[in-house]
Amino acid sequence: xxxxxxxxxxxxxxxxxxxxxxxxxxxxxxxxxxxxxxxxxxxxxxxxxxxxxxxxxxxxxxxxxxxxxxxxxxxxxxxxxxxxxxxxxxxxxxxxxxxxxxxxxxxxxxxxxxxxxxxxxxxxxxxxxxxxxxxxxxxxxxxxxxxxxxxxxxxxxxxxxxxxxxxxxxxxxxxxxxxxxxxxxxxxxxxxxxxxxxxxxxxxxxxxxxxxxxxxxxxxxxxxxxxxxxxxxxxxxxxxxxxxxxxxxxxxxxxxxxxxxxxxxxxxxxxxxxxxxxxxxxxxxxxxxxxxxxxxxxxxxxxxxxxxxxxxxxxxxxxxxxxxxxxxxxxxxxxxxxxxxxxxxxxxxxxxxxxxxxxxxxxxxxxxxxxxx
Amino acid sequence: xxxxxxxxxxxxxxxxxxxxxxxxxxxxxxxxxxxxxxxxxxxxxxxxxxxxxxxxxxxxxxxxxxxxxxxxxxxxxxxxxxxxxxxxxxxxxxxxxxxxxxxxxxxxxxxxxxxxxxxxxxxxxxxxxxxxxxxxxxxxxxxxxxxxxxxxxxxxxxxxxxxxxxxxxxxxxxxxxxxxxxxxxxxxxxxxxxxxxxxxxxxxxxxxxxxxxxxxxxxxxxxxxxxxxxxxxxxxxxxxxxxxxxxxxxxxxxxxxxxxxxxxxxxxxxxxxxxxxxxxxxxxxxxxxxxxxxxxxxxxxxxxxxxxxxxxxxxxxxxxxxxxxxxxxxxxxxxxxxxxxxxxxxxxxxxxxxxxxxxxxxxxxxxxxxxxx
Numbered sequence: 122x123x124x125x126x127x128x129x130x131x132x133x134x135x136x137x138x139x140x141x142x143x144x145x146x147x148x149x150x151x152x153x154x155x156x157x158x159x160x161x162x163x164x165x166x167x168x169x170x171x172x173x174x175x176x177x178x179x180x181x182x183x184x185x186x187x188x189x190x191x192x193x194x195x196x197x198x199x200x201x202x203x204x205x206x207x208x209x210x211x212x213x214x215x216x217x218x219x220x221x222x223x224x225x226x227x228x229x230x231x232x233x234x235x236x237x238x239x240x241x242x243x244x245x246x247x248x249x250x251x252x253x254x255x256x257x258x259x260x261x262x263x264x265x266x267x268x269x270x271x272x273x274x275x276x277x278x279x280x281x282x283x284x285x286x287x288x289x290x291x292x293x294x295x296x297x298x299x300x301x302x303x304x305x306x307x308x309x310x311x312x313x314x315x316x317x318x319x320x321x322x323x324x325x326x327x328x329x330x331x332x333x334x335x336x337x338x339x340x341x342x343x344x345x346x347x348x349x350x351x352x353x354x355x356x357x358x359x360x361x362x363x364x365x366x367x368x369x370x371x372x373x374x375x376x377x378x379x380x381x382x383x384x385x386x387x388x389x390x391x392x393x394x395x396x397x398x399x400x401x402x403x404x405x406x407x408x409x410x411x412x413x414x415x416x417x418x419x420x421x422x423x424x425x426x427x428x429x430x431x432x433x434x435x436x437x438x439x440x441x442x443x444x445x446x447x448x449x450x451x452x453x454x455x456x457x458x459x460x461x462x463x464x465x466x467x468x469x470x471x472x473x474x475x476x477x478x479x480x481x482x483x484x485x486x487x488x489x490x491x492x493x494x
Numbered sequence: 495x496x497x498x499x500x501x502x503x504x505x506x507x508x509x510x511x512x513x514x515x516x517x518x519x520x521x522x523x524x525x526x527x528x529x530x531x532x533x534x535x536x537x538x539x540x541x542x543x544x545x546x547x548x549x550x551x552x553x554x555x556x557x558x559x560x561x562x563x564x565x566x567x568x569x570x571x572x573x574x575x576x577x578x579x580x581x582x583x584x585x586x587x588x589x590x591x592x593x594x595x596x597x598x599x600x601x602x603x604x605x606x607x608x609x610x611x612x613x614x615x616x617x618x619x620x621x622x623x624x625x626x627x628x629x630x631x632x633x634x635x636x637x638x639x640x641x642x643x644x645x646x647x648x649x650x651x652x653x654x655x656x657x658x659x660x661x662x663x664x665x666x667x668x669x670x671x672x673x674x675x676x677x678x679x680x681x682x683x684x685x686x687x688x689x690x691x692x693x694x695x696x697x698x699x700x701x702x703x704x705x706x707x708x709x710x711x712x713x714x715x716x717x718x719x720x721x722x723x724x725x726x727x728x729x730x731x732x733x734x735x736x737x738x739x740x741x742x743x744x745x746x747x748x749x750x751x752x753x754x755x756x757x758x759x760x761x762x763x764x765x766x767x768x769x770x771x772x773x774x775x776x777x778x779x780x781x782x783x784x785x786x787x788x789x790x791x792x793x794x795x796x797x798x799x800x801x802x803x804x805x806x807x808x809x810x811x812x813x814x815x816x817x818x819x820x821x822x823x824x825x826x827x828x829x830x831x832x833x834x835x836x837x838x839x840x841x842x843x844x845x846x847x848x849x850x851x852x853x854x855x856x857x858x859x860x861x862x863x864x865x866x867x
Contacts, residue, residue, distance in 0.1 A: 300677040
């Protein structure tokens with residue numbers, strides 16, 4: 122289904138992208154402000170198209186921001202990173218790009234492709250390659266499916282563009298691009314992979330921009346109806362509320378291009394009842410009183426207890442009152458091949474098994490009908 | 495003057511390049527073995543051409559290895575890094591490359607372009623952009639003259655090639671390429687800058703491959719005639735022997751992509767008479783009993799006391815008996831614009847003035863006539 126993103130949709134998409142961001146993907150408040158500005162500037166909506174309407178031979182690229190979310194809130198984007206990188210890569214290939222793919226639907230990375238689409242006059246496909254946010258670039262369904270990482274492009278805030286002409290493996294692409302991103306000041310615009318329409322149809326996780334929109338609407342609706350936003354989102358995303366409480370301990374460090382850390386949350390009513398969460402840009406592992414309750418690739422997202430606003434790992438602080446949501450990853454991330462790249466062991470948790478929450482987050486309850494909002 | 499490099503020239507060029515390398519540019523023994531192998535494989539010489547015979551509109555690129563010399567002796571080159579990078583950059587520009595320029599004449603970087611020229615069937619121009627070796631890529635006469643650093647290409651040992659499509663300043667090119675080189679394992683093949691024949695004629699330091707050949711011949715000749723090789727090279731390079739003694743202290747660390755360190759040499763006859771030398775890949779500053787006697791961009795090179803073999807900073811060790819040579823930099827490196835980029839302050843020595851040795855190392859005495867060898 123084709124649809125348009127207008128100013129009216131910005132808040133819902135930003136909140137929903139925050140929910141799917143599992144702490145990462147970039148600060149959605151900044152993304153939201155930038156998208157609203159861009160929509161006003163262009164005085165036109167951003168066109169969203171259905172993946173199945175892409176011609177098989179269309180030339181398409183995915184776009185996203187690269188870097189630690191803790192950097193993104195201090196070093197603001199120049200705004201041209203992705204636009205420059207897409208233009209240069211297109212010139213390099215002597216092939217006009219026909220549509221953009223959202224590299225990851227989590228955090229402001231759901232929003233950057235819309236901004237880039239507006240600037241370049243390109244439609245954006247409803248779907249993405251992660252169904253959430255992940256910290257590393259090889260952790261996407263295109264790479265898992267065997268799409269070559271190169272040619273790819275990285276743009277910095279000064280207008281510089283680096284093209285990775287030939288790269289042998291997705292992991293090497295991650296290592297080289299991460300390193301260059303650090304040197305670029307900790308954030309960059311990443312254009313990869315280049316694909317045909319046929320490849321996109323084969324590997325994309327469908328409908329995740331619509332899903333973000335729906336989850337954002339659920340949060341906004343719950344605020345207006347004064348019901349618990351966490352429970353409402355859990356129902357809409359086929360998940361559950363894992364814990365509710367106050368952040369009482371937080372260790373966070375920006376190192377090697379990532380925001381890494383750990384937090385402890387204790388129950389409002391009982392100090393000994395607690396949840397511990399470890400993260401690398403994104404929340405990876407949640408333990409309740411020492412027992413594993415949710416692990417990557419399932420989604421672990423913190424919402425502000427009061428109003429359901431999702432909280433990125435860059436915004437965590439002592440004393441925040443939060444609900445912790447667990448949501449089942451899309452089926453595409455739970456194949457054996459995918460779990461090798463995005464399961465707990467891929468993040469160094471050798472002894473942590475993946476015990477999936479049942480289902481797929483896209484199979485949650487329907488969104489609140491529009492007239493209820 | 496056009497000439498050919500054959501197997502008979504390899505040893506002299508390698509030794510002379512070591513003399514001009516001032517400790518850096520890469521281990522010349524390895525370069526020498528590789529060039530000899532390549533000449534045997536191709537069963538043809540490498541063609542050296544005079545810069546003034548280049549058409550003004552010829553498309554030319556400079557090539558060199560990037561990385562710390564301490565890495566180069568442990569992680570051997572795959573041998574394809576530069577060849578791949580030149581090919582890809584040429585494809586990227588849709589322009590056949592017509593000749594190669596030696597990026598820096600010091601160390602094995604004098605030799606790599608000859609190997610690449612043999613592999614690609616391209617002639618190599620007699621001259622380079624440094625007249626010696628320098629640790630950073632913006633420290634060359636092309637950058638100083640204002641030639642754009644991009645497009646440029648970096649190749650790794652796995653066949654991967656990264657193209658820097660647009661880079662705003664030479665310093666940024668250095669930062670990005672250095673970082674990526676570290677991630678590539680500490681060494682890479684660098685192709686930059688792209689130039690026209692006209693630009694090359696304007697900015698190249700002429701005749702430095704012939705100079706390396708001549709200085710190597712002088713060392714070889716001095717061995718056969720049992721005269722002091724250091725004094726012979728000093729005369730041939732318009733320089734002087736700054737000190738002779740034994741290395742008694744050495745601090746060397748490979749950090750941030752460079753071999754950085756310090757050494758102390760004491761006189762054979764008097765322990766209190768000493769020279770201290772600081773280096774960053776290349777020898778930068780020499781002090782004799784605390785007094786400054788030679789600084790970058792003038793050349794400071796260590797030769798083995800016994801046979802005049804030049805010693806790279808990767809090969810320094812306690813107890814080596816050495817002569818320290820000081821040689822005046824080419825005039826091209828002593829303009830105000832050049833000294834900003836390659837003078838002591840450019841290396842962080844804020845309080846160290848550049849007191850040039852008189853002259854230009856190319857104005858030394860003539861080489862030993864061939865029949866004396």
